[in-house]
Amino acid sequence: MISIKGLNKIFKSSSGDVTAVEDLNISIPKGEIFGVIGYSGAGKSTLIRLLNRLEEPTSGEVIIDDQDVTKLSTNKLREARQDIAMIFQHFNLLWSRTVRENIAFPLEIAKVSKQEREKRVDELIHLVGLSGREDAYPSQLSGGQKQRVGIARALANNPKVLLCDEATSALDPETTDSILDLLVDINEKLGLTIILITHEMHVIRKICHQVAVMEHGRVVEQGDVLDVFLHPQQPVTKRFVDQIMGDRDEEDALSTIVSQHDSGKVLRLHFVGEKTNQALISEIAKRFPVAVNILHGKITQTKKGAYGTLIVHIDGSSEAIQEAIHYIEETSVEVEVTSDVS
Numbered sequence: 001m002i003s004i005k006g007l008n009k010i011f012k013s014s015s016g017d018v019t020a021v022e023d024l025n026i027s028i029p030k031g032e033i034f035g036v037i038g039y040s041g042a043g044k045s046t047l048i049r050l051l052n053r054l055e056e057p058t059s060g061e062v063i064i065d066d067q068d069v070t071k072l073s074t075n076k077l078r079e080a081r082q083d084i085a086m087i088f089q090h091f092n093l094l095w096s097r098t099v100r101e102n103i104a105f106p107l108e109i110a111k112v113s114k115q116e117r118e119k120r121v122d123e124l125i126h127l128v129g130l131s132g133r134e135d136a137y138p139s140q141l142s143g144g145q146k147q148r149v150g151i152a153r154a155l156a157n158n159p160k161v162l163l164c165d166e167a168t169s170a171l172d173p174e175t176t177d178s179i180l181d182l183l184v185d186i187n188e189k190l191g192l193t194i195i196l197i198t199h200e201m202h203v204i205r206k207i208c209h210q211v212a213v214m215e216h217g218r219v220v221e222q223g224d225v226l227d228v229f230l231h232p233q234q235p236v237t238k239r240f241v242d243q244i245m246g247d248r249d250e251e252d253a254l255s256t257i258v259s260q261h262d263s264g265k266v267l268r269l270h271f272v273g274e275k276t277n278q279a280l281i282s283e284i285a286k287r288f289p290v291a292v293n294i295l296h297g298k299i300t301q302t303k304k305g306a307y308g309t310l311i312v313h314i315d316g317s318s319e320a321i322q323e324a325i326h327y328i329e330e331t332s333v334e335v336e337v338t339s340d341v342s
């Protein structure tokens with residue numbers, strides 16, 4: 001659906017050139033939710049704005065649905081933009097227009113008849129869950145409701161691609177979740193390809209199929225969300241994964257706990273996929289003469305299944321511990337001995 005090849009953007013300024021995006025190569029299948037994560041200044045906003053040419057690339061190609069967007073004339077670009085909708089962090093609504101009138105606006109521009117417009121606006125209001133708020137003004141809406149208007153407006157002309165520029169960054173965690181659920185719903189119902197940029201790993205974890213990690217204008221790592229979570233390669237990716245999986249402070253606390261044990265082993269168990277549950281722990285305790293104590297853990301859900309880490313202290317004779325470890329290794333859980341206390 002989308003193929004980005006050798007994309008570069010250099011901003012020229014009096015204090016020198018700034019390379020905001022450098023040699024990007026990304027390909028995104030139709031119907032996918034693709035996340036781009038990076039810290040401030042990594043080049044995410046520039047990238048997303050290059051996709052609909054709100055920014056002109058310095059070089060490279062952006063092919064959307066077999067069409068190289070970078071080569072389109074102004075007229076053709078206007079047409080193409082109907083297929084590439086966008087939602088924004090600060091919603092960009094028209095404050096003097098009601099919900100209904102905001103959503104109707106792109107339809108007016110596309111010269112859709114009044115009767116069809118009204119029908120389409122009704123459908124969209126229902127789709128985004130704003131029934132009953134049609135005649136409110138943006139100032140009378142909560143942040144989440146404003147973003148719902150933004151989404152309805154973006155979908156008005158049946159786009160093929162939805163670009164989301166930090167669409168949940170101004171919202172509280174609960175509202176963020178409800179907007180992310182709505183994006184998944186739209187993705188599934190309409191088969192829309194979604195590209196979102198964010199600095200929050202939670203957003204990637206919750207709804208994305210694939211992720212690209214950006215740093216200093218480049219993509220430093222990309223792949224299936226689950227793979228990237230489980231085996232982050234770059235330091236920046238590890239920092240993002242730590243946002244969700246616990247951080248170094250917890251690891252430090254762990255070494256304190258470990259030092260309180262004078263025998264046994266401390267194991268780190270990596271759970272992947274559907275079988276992720278704690279039955280394994282009770283199973284080990286039943287099968288082998290060992291005591292298992294959970295020290296720390298975090299199991300979380302992604303679009304591609306559950307994954308997470310449990311850190312446990314296991315105590316008993318060294319043969320029993322060895323057998324228990326061997327048993328765990330036979331399951332889909334990866335085991336790592338983080339400290340051998342005995």
Ligand SMILES: Nc1ncnc2c1ncn2[C@@H]1O[C@H](COP(=O)(O)OP(=O)(O)OP(=O)(O)O)[C@@H](O)[C@H]1O
Nearest residue numbers: 011013018020038039040041042043044045046047
């Ligand atoms: N119009 C511009 N002129 C000059 N430099 C720019 C311009 N827009 C962005 N930049 C620079 O390009 C780099 C990437 O900026 P960009 O806004 O794309 O990053 P970002 O990852 O989206 O960060 P943020 O989340 O803070 O917006 C930064 O160094 C920024 O200062």
